[in-house]
Amino acid sequence: MEILSVENLSKSYEKFALKNVSFSLDQGFIMGFIGRNGAGKTTTLKSMLRLVHPQSGKVTVLGLDYAENEFVCKQKIGFVLGGVDYYPRKKLKTITDVTKRFYQDWDEGKYLDLLQRFELDPEKRIDQLSAGMRVKYSLALALSHQAQLLILDEPTTGLDPVSRDDLLCLFQDLIEDGEHSILFSTHITSDLEKCADFITYIKDGEILVTSDKESFLGAYRLVQGSTESLTPELKVKLIGVRQHKFGFEAMVKSVDLPLPSGIEVAPADLEEIMIHIERE
Amino acid sequence: MKNLIYKEFKLAAHPTTFIFWSFGLMLLIPAYPGYVEFVYVVMSIFFIFLTGRENKDVLYTVSLPIPKQDVVKARCLMLGIIELLQIVISIPFAIIAHRLYPGGNPAGIDANVAFFGFVFAMLTVYNLVLVPSFYKTAIKIGIPFLLGLGAMIAFYFLAESLVWMPSGIRDFLDTTDPAIMTKQLPILAGGIAIWGVGWLLVYRKAAANFEKVDV
Numbered sequence: 144m145e146i147l148s149v150e151n152l153s154k155s156y157e158k159f160a161l162k163n164v165s166f167s168l169d170q171g172f173i174m175g176f177i178g179r180n181g182a183g184k185t186t187t188l189k190s191m192l193r194l195v196h197p198q199s200g201k202v203t204v205l206g207l208d209y210a211e212n213e214f215v216c217k218q219k220i221g222f223v224l225g226g227v228d229y230y231p232r233k234k235l236k237t238i239t240d241v242t243k244r245f246y247q248d249w250d251e252g253k254y255l256d257l258l259q260r261f262e263l264d265p266e267k268r269i270d271q272l273s274a275g276m277r278v279k280y281s282l283a284l285a286l287s288h289q290a291q292l293l294i295l296d297e298p299t300t301g302l303d304p305v306s307r308d309d310l311l312c313l314f315q316d317l318i319e320d321g322e323h324s325i326l327f328s329t330h331i332t333s334d335l336e337k338c339a340d341f342i343t344y345i346k347d348g349e350i351l352v353t354s355d356k357e358s359f360l361g362a363y364r365l366v367q368g369s370t371e372s373l374t375p376e377l378k379v380k381l382i383g384v385r386q387h388k389f390g391f392e393a394m395v396k397s398v399d400l401p402l403p404s405g406i407e408v409a410p411a412d413l414e415e416i417m418i419h420i421e422r423e
Numbered sequence: 424m425k426n427l428i429y430k431e432f433k434l435a436a437h438p439t440t441f442i443f444w445s446f447g448l449m450l451l452i453p454a455y456p457g458y459v460e461f462v463y464v465v466m467s468i469f470f471i472f473l474t475g476r477e478n479k480d481v482l483y484t485v486s487l488p489i490p491k492q493d494v495v496k497a498r499c500l501m502l503g504i505i506e507l508l509q510i511v512i513s514i515p516f517a518i519i520a521h522r523l524y525p526g527g528n529p530a531g532i533d534a535n536v537a538f539f540g541f542v543f544a545m546l547t548v549y550n551l552v553l554v555p556s557f558y559k560t561a562i563k564i565g566i567p568f569l570l571g572l573g574a575m576i577a578f579y580f581l582a583e584s585l586v587w588m589p590s591g592i593r594d595f596l597d598t599t600d601p602a603i604m605t606k607q608l609p610i611l612a613g614g615i616a617i618w619g620v621g622w623l624l625v626y627r628k629a630a631a632n633f634e635k636v637d638v
Contacts, residue, residue: 194486232478
C-alpha cells in the first residue's frame with residue numbers, strides 16, 4: 144500500500160526553485176532522499192508538510208490529501224528536522240509531557256519501552272544528549288504516537304560512524320513489521336548503501352531519479368579509457384567526464400552500453416554516481 | 424486549545440513572567456509613576472518571543488497536529504492571560520497604596536479605577552504593534568518590540584499628561600475619592616473593551632501574517 148505520494152510539488156524563491164517534485168513510497172520500505180547541500184531536500188520535506196507554502200502540487204499520506212487532512216495526517220507522521228533541537232534547556236520528560244497531549248493514539252507503555260531500549264534518561268535535558276540520542280528521542284516520540292511514516296531530515300549528519308550504523312540498523316528494525324516507512328534525506332551515500340530500499344535523487348530542485356536502489360545502481364556504469372578513445376560520439380554519452388594525462392574517466396548510462404572496444408567498464412557505487420552526476 | 428495553552432505556559436513562558444506578576448508591589452513605592460509597573464509586563468512578553476526564537480518554538484509548535492493559526496491564537500491567549508493577571512494582582516496593592524498614602528501619588532495619576540482603564544488601553548497599543556509585526560517573519564522580534572514599546576510610551580505620556588491638565592480633568596482623574604471613582608467606571612469599561620477588541624484584531628492580523636510565513 145502506498146503510504147506517501149508527492150506529485151508535482153513546486154516552490155519558487157528568488158534564487159532557487161523546486162520544480163515538479165514527484166515520488167512515492169510504499170508501506171514497509173525505506174527511501175533515501177539524496178542530493179548535495181542546497182539541492183532542495185529540506186525545502187521539499189518542508190513543502191510536503193506545508194511548513195513552507197508550495198505554489199503547486201499534491202501530497203497524499205495513507206490515501207488522504209495532506210492539505211485537506213493535515214490534522215489526521217500529522218497524527219500518522221513523525222517529522223524530525225535533524226534531531227530535536229527545540230527547547231534544549233528543557234528535560235525530556237517536560238517535552239514529552241507537553242507533546243503527548245496532542246496525539247490521540249499516544250501509547251505511554253510503548254514510550255517507556257522505547258526510552259529503555261534507546262537508553263534515554265527522561266531526567267536529562269535535550270542539550271545533554273548527543274546528536275544520535277536526539278534523533279533516537281525524536282523517534283521515541285514519533286513511534287509512541289503511532290506514526291507510520293517517519294520523515295527525517297538529515298538524521299545521520301554529525302553522527303560518528305558507530306552511531307550512524309546504530310541508527311541505520313534501527314531504521315531497518317523499525318520497518319520490519321511492514322507497517323512503518325521511512326523517508327530520510329542525506330548527502331551521505333553510505334547511509335543509503337546500508338539501508339535504503341528506494342532512492343530519490345534531487346539536483347538543483349529537480350528530481351533526477353526515483354527508483355529502487357538496485358535499478359538505480361544498475362542504471363550507471365563507470366568507464367575509463369585512453370585519450371585517443373575519447374571520440375566526440377563517445378563524449379556525448381559520458382557523464383561527469385574527467386580527463387587526465389593517461390586518458391579519461393567518466394560514467395555512462397547502462398542503456399548506452401556497449402561502448403567501443405578498449406574502454407573499461409565497471410559497476411558504480413552510489414558515491415561515484417553522485418560525484419559524476421554533480422560534476423556535470 | 425487547552426493543550427496549546429498548557430504548552431505555552433510549560434515551555435514558552437519566560438521566568439520573568441511569573442516574577443513580574445509580583446511587581447504590583449511597585450504601586451507601594453511612594454511618589455512613583457504607576458504606569459511603570461506595566462513596562463515590565465511588556466518586557467516579559469518580549470522575553471517570551473525572544474527565548475521562543477532561540478528555542479525554535481515556532482518550528483516545534485507548527486510540527487504538532489494543530490491548525491497553523493492556532494499557534495498564534497494560543498500565543499495571544501497566553502499573553503492576554505499574563506496581562507490580565509498582572510492587572511488583577513495589582514489591584515490589592517492599589518488599595519493598600521490608597522491606605523498608605525491618603526494624599527495620593529504626587530508623581531502621576533493615582534492608582535484608581537481610571538488608571539486601570541488607561542493601563543488596559545496602553546497594553547492594547549503595545550499588543551497591536553508588536554504581535555502582528557512579529558508574525559510577519561516569526562523570527563524578527565527586535566524592531567517589533569522597539570516599535571511596540573515606543574507606541575506604548577507615547578500613549579503613557581499622553582495618559583499621564585491628562586492629570587496635569589486644567590483642574591477639572593485633573594480633579595476627575597487624579598483622585599481615589601470613592602464617589603468620583605464610581606464615575607470613572609466607564610473609563611475602566613472602555614479600557615477593558617478596547618483591550619478585548621484589540622486582542623481580537625491582533626489575533627486576526629497576526630494569524631493572517633503568519634499564514635504567509637514559510638517556517
